Amino acid sequence: MKRTKKWDMRRKDMRIWIIGTALAILLAGCGNQSGAKLAEDKTNVVTSFYPLYYLASEIGGEDANVINLIPAGVEPHEWSPKSRDLDITSKAQLLLYNGAGLEGWIEDFLQGLPKSSKLVTGEASDGIALLKGDEDERGLDPHTWVSPKSMLQMADNVKKLLIQVDPAHQADYAANYEALIGKLKALDERFTTQLSAVSRHDIVVSHQAFGYLARDYGLHQVPIMGLSPDAEPRAKDLLDIAKFVKANDVKYIFFEELVSSTLADTLAREAKVDTMVLNPIEGLTPDQEKKGDDYVTLMDSNLQNLLKALQ
Incomplete structure (x- = not known):
């Protein structure tokens, strides 16, 4: 009987621990910035x-x-x-x-x-x-x-x-x-000086997030997906983009870090080209946050990747 009671107590403790851990994870995911608090003096x-x-x-x-x-x-x-x-x-x-x-x-x-x-x-x-x-x-x-x-x-x-x-x-x-x-x-x-000197101007991107960048710096955006990164392209659209990549000697297909690169990878294999990151900077990854990256450093990385793709 004693062994049974101990076992029941252990099971109860384990259930409490599991519930507590799950609740902590849930609350962490439901909040905003970790530990964010209002300040009275600011x-x-x-x-x-x-x-x-x-x-x-x-x-x-x-x-x-x-x-x-x-x-x-x-x-x-x-x-x-x-x-x-x-x-x-x-x-x-x-x-x-x-x-x-x-x-x-x-x-x-x-x-x-x-x-x-x-x-x-x-x-x-x-x-x-x-x-x-x-x-x-x-x-x-x-x-x-x-x-x-x-x-x-x-x-x-x-x-x-x-x-x-x-x-x-x-x-x-x-x-x-x-x-x-x-x-x-x-x-x-x-951006203005360096992109004005590139020989190519077509950028094939996984997510239609670079319209303003393209407009302001003389580029042509060809998106795989629409304005929402989870929009599903049609098979005909993918075929047309693959043909465009081959016809216009596009060297890279750009993907972004906060969404899946599956479609970009698939299209790149089909067109026999490489993939590379072009970051719409909708948010930082935890690693970027830890490294101290910000809007300017990430946009400079974007510029270097664009120059590599468009040379």
Whole structure:
């Protein structure tokens, strides 16, 4: 009998441990930025995804507490907010979202805010000439930030919104903005100068995320999938792209890190070419976060890969 009781106790302890572990994992996945908390002595800024987190952190500096809703390694198209995200955002001073249809959840999210919330919201893509999307998918292409030229406009929008909610630190925000603009203008100049010298201009990409980059730097984007990275291409589309790759001497097919490279790999084998990363920078991977990568370093990596593919 004693052995049976001990065994039952062990089984009970094991069940408690398993349930506790599963609950901890579930709660970690349901939250936003790990350990994100509001700060009483700073302007609390919530961002919908990484590029806006980068802009708000750079411009906000020491005066802003920036909380990114989407954790590292999570694809923004596949994410939706939880109740904790709504609670934290409702107590913040500023919410930055991209707009142009990227955050399909934003309307319901804002309607769910309590009436007592004093949150100011802003679309970072405001003022950018938007590209039309696929008729059967979206009205607009939301991937504005993938072009450094667009990021210059988005940085200006973020600066103005920060000053609106916290005018006491206007001088600091303006100074931080000028420092950031220097980096973004230098990045834009590198893209403009170096891509103007390439002999090829066609880029075959797994996800239709590079329309603004192509428009601003004289490239031609040929996507395998549509504006959503999980959109399924038709067999005829894949055949047409394979023919295009062979006819136009395309050397590489680009894929991105936060979604599966299966289709890109399959097409590359069919067309007898290699694959390479072209990062839409919708979010950082945990490794990139650990290494200290940011928007500028990842865009520089993109530039080097483009130059290799288009030489």
